[in-house]
Amino acid sequence: IEYLKLENMFLLITFDEIDYFVQINPKDHIIYDLTRVTETSPGEPSPIIGEIFIARSLRWREQLDPRERSTLGLGIIEFPRYTGRQIRDILSIRIEEAFYPEAVSEEALDLISEITANPPVNGDIRVGLDLLYYAGNLAESRGSNKILPDHVRKVYSEIGPSITTEDIISLNMDERLILLALVRSLKLSGSAYVGLRDIYRSYKIVCEEFDVKPTEKFEEYLQDLIYRGLVDMKSLTEIGISGASVIDLEDFLNSLAERLRKGTN
Numbered sequence: 659i660e661y662l663k664l665e666n667m668f669l670l671i672t673f674d675e676i677d678y679f680v681q682i683n684p685k686d687h688i689i690y691d692l693t694r695v696t697e698t699s700p701g702e703p704s705p706i707i708g709e710i711f712i713a714r715s716l717r718w719r720e721q722l723d724p725r726e727r728s729t730l731g732l733g734i735i736e737f738p739r740y741t742g743r744q745i746r747d748i749l750s751i752r753i754e755e756a757f758y759p760e761a762v763s764e765e766a767l768d769l770i771s772e773i774t775a776n777p778p779v780n781g782d783i784r785v786g787l788d789l790l791y792y793a794g795n796l797a798e799s800r801g802s803n804k805i806l807p808d809h810v811r812k813v814y815s816e817i818g819p820s821i822t823t824e825d826i827i828s829l830n831m832d833e834r835l836i837l838l839a840l841v842r843s844l845k846l847s848g849s850a851y852v853g854l855r856d857i858y859r860s861y862k863i864v865c866e867e868f869d870v871k872p873t874e875k876f877e878e879y880l881q882d883l884i885y886r887g888l889v890d891m892k893s894l895t896e897i898g899i900s901g902a903s904v905i906d907l908e909d910f911l912n913s914l915a916e917r918l919r920k921g922t923n
Contacts, residue, residue, distance in 0.1 A: 659698060662705035669706055676711040677718035689722055693729040739781030746771040749786055757794065762805045766793065769807045769850035772890070773814055773900050789813055807850040812903035825888060826910065832873040836880055838911040839864045840889065840897065841904045851896035854880075 662669055671692060673679070679688070689711070696704040716734070719727060740748070749770060753762050770793070773779060774786035793809040802809070826834065839861035843852040846860075858876060865872045873879065880897075883889040891897045899907070 659695070659705060667705060670708060670710065671706065672710040672712065674712045675714075677713035677715065680718050680721050684721065687723070687726060689726040689730055693726075693731075740775065740783055741781075742771045742775035745774045745781065745783060745786055748783055749790055752787065752790065757805075760804065761794075762790070763807070763848075765807045765848065765850045766805045766810050769810045769898070769900065772850070772892075773810070788817065792817070806848060807844070807898075808904050810850075811900060812906070814900055815903055815906075825886070829883075830879075831870065832875070833879045833883060834911055835864050835868065835870060836861055836876065837883060837888065838908065840899065841908045841911060844898060845904045845908060849898075851890075851892065851898040853895040854897060857897060 661667075673688075673692075676689075679686075692709050695706050698704075711730075716736070719730070722730070746767060749767060753767070770786050770789045773789065774783065775781055779785045789810055790805075792813040793805050796813055797803075797805045797809045800809075826837070829837065836857070840852070840857050842864070843856045843860045844850075847856070854877075857880070861876065862872055880889065884891050888899070889897060890900050
């Protein structure tokens with residue numbers, strides 16, 4: 659403070675991730691000390707303009723003692739979570755800086771944006787950037803000149819919630835074949851999402867392949883897959899999967915359906 663006064667300088671203190679600091683240092687009353695620093699020289703102008711504390715949520719205030727909450731005051735600015743459009747815009751800027759032109763497909767960018775904007779990620783842009791980075795590494799290692807939706811699904815299945823073997827085994831035969839039809843439709847289209855008609859068309863082909871009569875409860879079973887969190891649905895023309903690579907999922911479902919057809923375990 660004396661140095662600031664001597665140099666006629668003013669300081670605005672910004673403390674990022676204060677919630678984390680308070681959690682791991684509960685006995686360090688830094689909030690109290692910083693917010694009362696202007697009182698060190700009563701009657702004199704303070705070179706400390708003020709303090710800004712940045713946190714992920716407001717719950718960290720509950721860990722402060724009453725004195726700290728009192729000196730902290732109620733000057734709160736709460737920023738809403740990023741929307742899918744905002745996330746897409748941010749990622750687009752990063753892509754321009756880090757990737758060759760057209761190295762990231764529009765479908766892959768849409769999928770990353772949707773995953774990042776929705777639960778359980780809830781707008782954490784760092785997850786979106788990680789997905790973009792690791793999907794790029796995966797595409798490069800596979801010799802692909804473009805990041806595709808399945809590269810994103812593969813990465814997300816490893817760093818986030820994924821479709822497990824138990825999830826698949828718990829499904830009945832019709833639901834497995836519907837999921838397989840969706841997987842094949844996504845793989846064929848190369849897109850992040852496909853329409854309901856495309857899935858049903860693929861489903862009828864899958865039923866012929868495995869000598870199974872198509873169920874009359876197709877939409878009901880598809881809705882159940884959505885409720886279970888195995889399938890994502892934005893609209894009737896936008897249905898997809900984010901929790902697993904369609905290539906890996908197709909191989910597993912094909913094997914499982916074949917075993918069931920032969921009556922083996």
